[in-house]
Every structure is written in C-alpha cells, then in structure tokens.
Amino acid sequence: MLQNQLLELLALLESGEYVTAQYLAEALQVSPKTVRLRIKEAAGAVCRHGGEIESKPRHGYRLRLDDPDSFARWRESLGVGRTDSPQTGEERFHYLAAYLLSHDSYIKLDDLSDFIYVSRATLSACLKEVEAFLGQYRIRLERRPGYGIRAVGREFDIRRCLRELFLRQLSMDAAAKKRQERELKELAELILKGLHRFSIHLSEIAFENFVRDIYVAMRRMKIGCYIDFAEEEDRISLDGSERGFVQWLSGQLTGKYGVSYTEGEKYYIALHLAGKRTGGGEENGDGNFIIREEIDRLVLRMLDDVSRSMNLNLKGSLELRMALNQHMAPLDIRLRYDIPLDNPSLDMIRQRYTMAYAVASQAATVLQEFYQKSIPEDEVAYLALIFAVALDEQKQKRQAEKIRILIVCGSGKSSARLLRYRYLQEFGEDIEEIYTCDRYELVQFDFDRVDYILTTVPIDFPVPRPIQKIGLFPGAEDMEKVRRLLKSRRKEFLFNYYRPENFFAGQLGETREEVLRRLCELATAKDDLPDKLYESVMERERMMPTDYGSHVAIPHPSHVMTEDTHVYVAVLAHPVYWSRQEVQVVILTLIGRREGEDLQKYYEATTEWIADEEAVRQLAQSPDYLTFMKLLQRK
DSSP states (O other): OOHHHHHHHHHHHTTOSOBOHHHHHHHHTSOHHHHHHHHHHHHHHHHHTTEEEEEETTTEEEEEESOHHHHHHHHHHHTTTOOOSOOSHHHHHHHHHHHHHHOOSOBOHHHHHHHTTOOHHHHHHHHHHHHHHHHTTTOEEEEETTTEEEEEOOHHHHHHHHHHHHHHOTTOOHHHHHHHHHHHHHHHHHHHHHHHHTTOOOOHHHHHHHHHHHHHHHHHHHTTOOOOOTTOOSOOOOOHHHHHHHHHHHHHHHHHHOOOOOHHHHHHHHHHHHTTOSSOSOBOTTSOBOOOHHHHHHHHHHHHHHHHHHOOOOTTOHHHHHHHHHHHHHHHHHHHHTOOOOOTTHHHHHHHTHHHHHHHHHHHHHHHHHHTSOOOHHHHHHHHHHHHHHHHHHHHHHHHOOEEEEEEOSSOHHHHHHHHHHHHHHHGGGEEEEEEEOHHHHTTOOGGGOSEEEESSOOOSOOSSOEEEOOSSOOHHHHHHHHHHHHHHTTTTHHHHOOGGGEEESOOOSSHHHHHHHHHHHHHHHSOOOTTHHHHHHHHHHHSOOEEETTEEOOOOSSOOBSSOEEEEEEEEEEEEOSSSEEEEEEEEEOBSSOOTTHHHHHHHHHHHHTOHHHHHHHHHSOOHHHHHHHHHHO
C-alpha cells in the first residue's frame, strides 16, 4: 500500500473505537470493497510494529496497540519521503502490474480505480499496457463478469515478470525501498558466504542476478506460491559442490526466513545457479571442461551460418569454438527456461564492438530458430565479446603480415642499394623484402612479387601496383609520403566495395520499411539482383535489429542472394526510427558467394567508422561520396 493511503487509514482508526467499513469508505471516498482490501494489506505492517487491526462483525474495525512506542516510531517514519498515489503513467503501470501479480483473487475495475485514485478511462488505458507487458511472459488477464479481473499464469513466468518489475522499483515509497535494500544486503551476504564455502564462482553481474532471483522466489513462497518441477523431463546436472551449495542455501534460508523449501524450489535454485555459473559446464576429475555433443553441434551451426551469411570463416579457430561451447552451457539453460541475465554494458558493446555485435546477431538467429524464441540483446552482447576476441586475433595476424616493395632508381646500383638500406631502416618492421631495378628492367619485372613501387624516375607505362614518387636522397617529406601511402593502401580495397554509383543522398522514406523498399528498388535497378531482395532484408530485420549505433544501420538479406558482394549507401536528409534508435545512414550489404580476401577488412573498416559518432555526423552534414570515402580511409 502507498504511504499516503496507509497514513489516512491509520488516522481514521487511531481513536481505538470500532468504525464500520461504510464509514471508512465515505471518509476515504472509495468503495467498502477497497476499504477491506486496504485493511488486509495494512494488517501485516501494523502487526510487525506493535499493533493489530481487529475486526468485529456488525461493528467494523479498530486499532489496538500492544507497543505504542514502537508503533509511534514506525508511523513517524512513514512521513519521511512520503509519496502520493502513482501520478505518471509509468508509475501506474508498475503499480497495477505488481498488484495483479501479487493477488490471486479477482478485483473489480471500479475498486481498482478507487484503489489508485484514477478514472475508469485512465485505468482502462493503463490496463492495456499492463496486459501487453504480462503477455510477454505468457501471463494473461482473466476477466469474469461480476467478479472482475486477475492475472493468471505459471508460477515460473510470474516470478520472471516480478523480477523485471523489481528492477524498475517505480512507485515504491522510501520506507519500502530502504527495507528492501536491507533485505537484499542480508541475502547477498548469506549467498556469498555459501559460494565461498563451496568454491563456486559467479561473475559480479551473475551474482547480483542470482540474489534478485532468490529474493523474488522467497517473497512468493512467503505468500504460499510454490513451483513444482515434478513433470520436468530435462533435468540439469550439477557437480558435487553445486549440489552441496543448493542443500546448504535452502537450509539456511529456511532457518533464517522461515520459508520451507520443497524439492521443486531446490531445483529452482539449482536452475538459476547453473544458468549463471562461470565457464558454464561440467568438469571431469581433472578440472577439464566436458563438451556436450548437442551444444557443440549448435556452436558449429552458428559458425556455419556466420560463414554462409557474412562470408567470414571463423570455424578454424579452436579457441573460439571452445569459448562458445563453454558460454553455451549456461546460456542453454537460460534460454530454455527464460532466465534473464542482465548486461549493463549492452550499449557500450553494441557501439564499441560493432562488428563483433553484428556477427553475434547473425549467430543468434541460429539460436532463435533452435529455441523457437527471440534472443535477448543482453545475451547477444555477451556473445559479441567472445567473437570480438577471435576477430581481433585475426586482425592482429593480418597486421603482422609484412609488405614487399620495389624501388625503381635511374642512378645506378649504388644509389639503389642506398635507398633500399634507407627504407629498410625506416620501415623495416613492416617490410618483408625490398627489390631494386632500373626503368628498363621494370618492363620485365614480375609484379606479383611486390605490393608497392617507389620510384625516383617517371614511369610512363601502366603498372599493376600503387606508385609513389620519391627523391634520390629521401628526407622527412619523402618518408611521410611513403608512410601515408602504406596507411592508405590498407584501405584501398574499400573502393572495390563502395562505388560512387551505389551512393544515394536524400530522403528515401519516412519509416524503416519505406527506406529499405526504396533502397532495394534503387539497388535492383543498378545491378542484376533477385526480385525478392526487399522481402529477404525485412525477414532478417525481424530476426534481429541491424541498427548498431551512431545512427547507422547495416541491413542485409537473411541469406546469400548474389555471386559477388554489393554494397549500397543511403544518407537520409533526416533520421527515421529503425528498431531501437533513429538512423540517418543506411549501408545495405549483400555478401556474395565468392569469397573475397578483403571482406573481413571491409567489415572492420566499416564498423570502425560507425563507432565514430563525429565521422557519422560529418557525413550527414556533407552527404557525398568523396566525403564518405575520406572519412572511411581516415580511420
């Protein structure tokens, strides 16, 4: 009950004389039914603080004090941080959802509107939001003429929903929040003691989630709501220390809080422990992780899908495969039982590790199909961290690859050897070999042996490698030119993906669907693309959002549709709402079946640019192809 409602009720009962429900209803301007509900809610709190609300047929209710001092201190504390009834729509939403989930009996809409001081119209609007929210947890509002409404669902789902409401904690008064914080602190200390005793490690985030889950479960058990797993066929397995922890914790909670733990409730603890354990798997006697065959097959399907859809071959990394297997063991439990694991770094991961998040999003479509449910973005972000390590390792290997240079010199062998020595001295860590020749030998040179050509003389015939003019006696300016050439060469491949004819500026639509339909039409008009391109792109959007951050979206089809890779860029005149944010730059990417050696570098360069909000803003202000390419190459 809200503080102001409780204070008003106590004021009417403080005389110590019996007062009828009708009298209280008129004074409070609510129905007699609402009065009885409020008295029922208040009775427990009053009893804990030295008093009792007595009822007597045909006489009504009265307040009796056994410990007046204790009661006075408590009543005075209610005035501290006193709040009125829920005022905002969000507060009403939270309060109604929490009330309906915490009461099994029906309540009439008139009584409910009296209870929170709102009109029937306001109540009906709020109930629509509440009903939609509950539906996400497979909980429905049951309506019965003459009786009212109530929430109906599995106890497991009700606890999941209450946990979400618990995290919001809206409309809770100061005293209730303080009491809850104290209870959570005590519970956390007890659980931490047990984890240390049985040598079980949980990450900080997993520990906080576990404490909240146990807290919500205890609150439900205190009002007689228990979970029964008797018919569960797929039992999880725990090692000896984890089983010992479950037995120890259930016994401690029974002794400390007076809740009786059934086998079903012990299994509930085990389920949440297994879904949050670090490393996530069973171990053999040597402490080695045991890979479940079913999980490994699922991991391979994820890597196959990433390879097929994004043309990124990550299957060769044993470290990645093992890391995914270890992560999937507890994730499998969380997904099967809809156990949430919050990720406070979600936004940061999505923006800073954009490529890894895109890969994880694609891999998550396999999980979505396997488990037949949407994959929470918190979980996608945890997967992204695993992929980020593998992608970074591949990037480091590529950057370690050394380059080969040909120096063309028209001043003889000695000058050529001197130039070779000078550039090896300056760029030796990046160079595998430096060849030298004169202008006449250049005609017969095998250009497959080199990546660059540095020349002191003009070259008046085409050669298939980048050329940089240098001086015979190179100084700081020459060295800087070569340094810029080496840097820019790393991004030259981008011109193979981003072409001026596939760059569009202007407003293509006012919604995500309109923009994508028009962009697909423009792409199809320029290239020989499948007719169902838009439908495939929208199918992928429904699987997992593609707006990763910085007002940029990277949509793509749900499967490979072309032989070669095609990329189309649209810079909108003003942003449109996508899936979770507004988007102004759209990069439609069609990965082809032919494997491109620079594809991963394309992803890296593109996602590095996306992570730079200032660069995206500059493109939005100057939406032209050359600006875009300069910004890409600058990263």
